[in-house]
Amino acid sequence: MFAPGNRADLIAKLPRSAPDAVVIDLEDAVPATPEAKAAARSIARDAARDLVAAAPHLAVLVRVNAVASPYFDDDLAVLTPELAGVVVPKLESAGDVTRVMTALASRGLTLPIMAGLETAAGVWNAREVMVPPVAWVYFGAEDYVTDLGGVRTPGNAEVLYARSRVALAARLAGVPALDIVVTRLQGEDAFREDARQGRALGYAGKLCIHPAQVALAHGEFGATPAERERAH
């Protein structure tokens, strides 16, 4: 479950929908201007600290901006050892992973990474990107199709190749894969059908951007990741 990094009110409410994990987002949910990103960082840092204190058993992650963006380095100041991990969008190579590790290490951090594969290069290099400390991966259909110059459709046929490839690479790497966001907020049946597709392809869960999606996702994916892991 994602919440915008600049909305302390929404971040505080994140536990209400009982998600498996929450992501405080400094990337897509925050306007791409230096001022907006800077403001979000200070809000997110405090809100993350409060959330970890209020919900000690909840996995709290922060999504920073992409390594190649001008915001990445400053975003790292939001990270703390109390987080369950850092979400890095648009990872494209093993080199990118090394860059993240080095940047974390320079701040004394060793957080596990949730890798976002959502560009042509990321999907093509899916196998090599999923090296430790990458501990989870998500496939981002909207950004992938934008990068390709394609068009999103409700049936997802245009991402079946990439969505399948990422799930397969994740299995080889031994990391759980999280399925695409459903951006249309109406339509429980559409969400469920989308979730069933992802589950059939081997995804372990689904990224949610609205509290109502969490229960729907649990309905389709069933067990929590923790239970799923024990069952393996």
Next chain:
Amino acid sequence: MFAPGNRADLIAKLPRSAPDAVVIDLEDAVPATPEAKAAARSIARDAARDLVAAAPHLAVLVRVNAVASPYFDDDLAVLTPELAGVVVPKLESAGDVTRVMTALASRGLTLPIMAGLETAAGVWNAREVMVPPVAWVYFGAEDYVTDLGGVRTPGNAEVLYARSRVALAARLAGVPALDIVVTRLQGEDAFREDARQGRALGYAGKLCIHPAQVALAHGEFGATPAERERAH
């Protein structure tokens, strides 16, 4: 056409449905206990010998258990030079193929291999697995999806990537590819639709687990593999 390795009666009846080839199965059709596997081996060895004698023009193969299983080595005792080949499930790498060759050679055998690609690693490494003496390949959807942690659906969308990839790799290797088993035994139309999908993707034939499926498969795939080969 497959028959359980522990059922001499069914093995003897295999020629009745006029399949292109038959497989005496020591793997999935036999319970995974040392006792059941041992009992199946002695039944299968005699039944294979009788079948080769009774139907000298029929291609008779034996499916052993996977290289990584505790049954593989003992299964090799069932193989004889009279067989048309050995079916090895869950092959995952060129190293696996070498291991099979070495094990066969240590018993003075040089049988061609039908490779089962039905795990994440097998599908990912499809091209490198298909080296001589691999002479045929099959894609196993049930095991593949189990390995991925996915869910099988009637439309097969969740295996379209893997099923396409295996057919493509088989063409590059110059070996015929055999399409997925249809496990639902009711529904001729469902079988035919499944077979049409496989044929469209470039598969040369289909694995059958019920005598009634053989005629349906011939109806969709038309020519026998031998005729097909001559036409190339």
Next chain:
Amino acid sequence: MFAPGNRADLIAKLPRSAPDAVVIDLEDAVPATPEAKAAARSIARDAARDLVAAAPHLAVLVRVNAVASPYFDDDLAVLTPELAGVVVPKLESAGDVTRVMTALASRGLTLPIMAGLETAAGVWNAREVMVPPVAWVYFGAEDYVTDLGGVRTPGNAEVLYARSRVALAARLAGVPALDIVVTRLQGEDAFREDARQGRALGYAGKLCIHPAQVALAHGEFGATPAERERAH
């Protein structure tokens, strides 16, 4: 928009449907006999020269026969520096691209290449084939499926893997990808649906073999490639 290399009348009419580019075809549109190919070459050379003179702002390309065919070397005599490029079908490797470059250079030509990926090897090696001077790529579904030994269907599911893979590799190489030909000449809706699939997958345009298809393709793909490029 394609026209047969042996039909001066059709070549002269090519600009009428206002295509983005035209291809004078010495390959599939000309019977595969030495006599027919030789006759087409002299017709095509004159017709190309006249077309370039009559429509100086139109991109005129010539499709030669495949590198491995007995016609390739002689086809090069049709090429001139005035052409916008040479279309080379059935490219399969970086070595093939080098062979084309060398052959062009031996005639003092440095034309950009439109690469046809339409065999098993071409699709598998898609990424390595798309090196300069490859400036565009097209995916050929009919030839690909023939090479695989499969069957074409109206829904294109049997080529979704290959069509997706080529679009992805093209994005990585930074070259526009052109989508499959629709061979059924009836059915505007079928053409539009096919074009929408291609556009969703990231294709920048569509190969057309009938003048009526050009307007339909523009209707679905919208901007011309030139406009598209400026927008990036």
